[in-house]
Amino acid sequence: MLDIRLLRADPDSAKAALRRRGPAEPAKVDRLLELDARWRELIAAAEECRAEQNRASKALRGAPTAEQRSELAALSARAKELTEQEATVRVEREAVLLSLENLPAADAADADTVIATVGSTQQRGRDHLDLAGPRIDMERGARLSGSRFAYLRGELVLLELALIRYAFTTLVGHGFEPVSPPVLVREEALIGTGMLPDTEQQLYKVPEDDLYLVGTSEVALASLHRDEILDLTDLPRRYAGLSSCFRREAGAAGRDTRGIFRVHQFDKVEMFSFVEPSRSVQEHERILGIEEQICRDLGFSYRVVNIAVNDLGASAAKKYDIEVWLPGQGQYRELTSCSNTTDFQARRLDARYRAAEGKPAHVHTLNGTAVTSSRTIVALLETGQQEDGSVVIPEVLVASGAPAVLDAAV
RNA sequence: GGAGGGGUGGCAGAGCGGUUGAAUGCACCGGUCUUGAAAACCGGCAUGGGUGUGAGCCCAUCGCGGGUUCGAAUCCCGCCCCCUCCGCCA
Numbered sequence: 001m002l003d004i005r006l007l008r009a010d011p012d013s014a015k016a017a018l019r020r021r022g023p024a025e026p027a028k029v030d031r032l033l034e035l036d037a038r039w040r041e042l043i044a045a046a047e048e049c050r051a052e053q054n055r056a057s058k059a060l061r062g063a064p065t066a067e068q069r070s071e072l073a074a075l076s077a078r079a080k081e082l083t084e085q086e087a088t089v090r091v092e093r094e095a096v097l098l099s100l101e102n103l104p105a106a107d108a109a110d111a112d113t114v115i116a117t118v119g120s121t122q123q124r125g126r127d128h129l130d131l132a133g134p135r136i137d138m139e140r141g142a143r144l145s146g147s148r149f150a151y152l153r154g155e156l157v158l159l160e161l162a163l164i165r166y167a168f169t170t171l172v173g174h175g176f177e178p179v180s181p182p183v184l185v186r187e188e189a190l191i192g193t194g195m196l197p198d199t200e201q202q203l204y205k206v207p208e209d210d211l212y213l214v215g216t217s218e219v220a221l222a223s224l225h226r227d228e229i230l231d232l233t234d235l236p237r238r239y240a241g242l243s244s245c246f247r248r249e250a251g252a253a254g255r256d257t258r259g260i261f262r263v264h265q266f267d268k269v270e271m272f273s274f275v276e277p278s279r280s281v282q283e284h285e286r287i288l289g290i291e292e293q294i295c296r297d298l299g300f301s302y303r304v305v306n307i308a309v310n311d312l313g314a315s316a317a318k319k320y321d322i323e324v325w326l327p328g329q330g331q332y333r334e335l336t337s338c339s340n341t342t343d344f345q346a347r348r349l350d351a352r353y354r355a356a357e358g359k360p361a362h363v364h365t366l367n368g369t370a371v372t373s374s375r376t377i378v379a380l381l382e383t384g385q386q387e388d389g390s391v392v393i394p395e396v397l398v399a400s401g402a403p404a405v406l407d408a409a410v
Numbered sequence: 411g412g413a414g415g416g417g418u419g420g421c422a423g424a425g426c427g428g429u430u431g432a433a434u435g436c437a438c439c440g441g442u443c444u445u446g447a448a449a450a451c452c453g454g455c456a457u458g459g460g461u462g463u464g465a466g467c468c469c470a471u472c473g474c475g476g477g478u479u480c481g482a483a484u485c486c487c488g489c490c491c492c493c494u495c496c497g498c499c500a
Contacts, residue, residue: 043460047469054469057481058429064480072480229457360457 035093046082102344105318119301127328129259133409162402167269176240181220192349194315217241221272266374280364287368301325338368
């Protein structure tokens with residue numbers, strides 16, 4: 001959610017920033033300010049009426065006379081009417097405010113821009129499904145749950161556990177507190193993170209209980225400090241969440257149908273930071289740095305992409321993706337992603353901190369992927385593959401309990 | 411799932427239809443006193459919104475949303491959450 005005060009004070013800058021997201025966006029600002037102006041008139045009138053009512057009510061002691069009573073009743077009725085009008089406009093105003101996407105950062109890219117490349121793109125080979133063989137069981141996964149569901153089996157499960165273990169060891173070293181959150185959440189949590197109304201079609205719903213399955217633990221982690229005011233000394237707060245993630249992949253039919261590159265359910269370790277506003281830019285770089293470190297630890301060739309403004313999603317002001325070189329596909333593919341959502345989520349969640357001076361202010365929030373049981377494993381298989389079809393596993397994972405080598409599939 | 415009890419300021423805890431945004435205590439921040447500290451005493455100490463250059467003024471908020479009433483923290487209804495007991499269960 002954007003800061004209405006900012007929009008009032010300088011609508012043109014906001015409109016210019018939003019225009020980068022799409023031609024229709026700036027008009028929403030005008031619409032909002034129009035509603036806001038009307039709302040302010042109505043709230044002032046309603047409050048004045050209530051003030052009058054309060055004055056009259058306080059002036060008397062005990063029960064009013066019949067005459068007083070009818071005067072008070074008239075005031076009360078008028079206040080109620082004005083409040084109803086005010087509420088109608090307020091609801092509309094809030095809906096528009098909620099529909100506005102975050103202002104892109106000045107240095108968010110106009111078009112996807114590669115800002116760093118590490119490793120080579122020479123490697124070619126088999127794809128992850130070939131290499132995994134029966135250790136990725138798509139057929140039975142589909143029989144159980146439908147397409148895009150897979151069983152991981154045997155050594156791949158140990159590999160996943162090692163990957164998670166390695167990720168937590170790394171992140172704890174960087175000051176992140178491990179969290180294992182609920183994955184079924186209320187609608188508010190999704191509105192709070194900007195997933196709703198933005199990515200509705202991507203979410204699984206459980207209407208019977210009015211809950212949603214999260215698409216990422218970002219949702220649960222962001223809500224950790226919902227409606228809270230943190231002390232300045234509490235910041236930064238960094239969390240590493242482990243959770244299953246659920247995505248409907250509606251509209252992706254036919255895309256990436258082979259293997260576990262794009263599945264409806266996977267596990268992920270996610271980073272999430274709450275920071276002072278002045279620190280979010282450097283925190284974003286820090287999170288990107290950790291993602292890069294993980295890629296290097298795992299022996300990946302990758303590149304870092306500054307994501308185009310029109311591809312940011314509602315809540316991000318700026319986003320980096322890391323694309324990993326997949327020898328089986330002969331191309332770079334998205335592996336991780338990290339976003340600076342500035343105060344956009346914090347405002348929706350009402351997550352604040354108490355600055356040294358002045359009023360509580362909204363924090364900034366950021367998120368980034370550490371590892372996943374889908375794409376990270378795909379990359380490990382394809383990158384570590386040998387001539388004979390066996391796969392060498394990186395030392396850091398072996399140290400966390402992974403097999404040193406996965407035998408060639410039979 | 412069934413039966414009870416309960417949600418009040420950072421915490422504890424009064425109030426249960428009329429200057430109650432809310433007693434009191436603790437915590438916290440100033441000040442007096444003290445060589446310093448403690449104690450004692452004095453003062454301050456919620457959040458959001460509207461309005462104003464500003465001091466300020468006004469409105470709202472006692473889990474959330476409705477309702478009754480001239481007036482609700484207090485009465486009624488719905489929802490959420492917590493606790494106790496029973497049942498069920500990984």
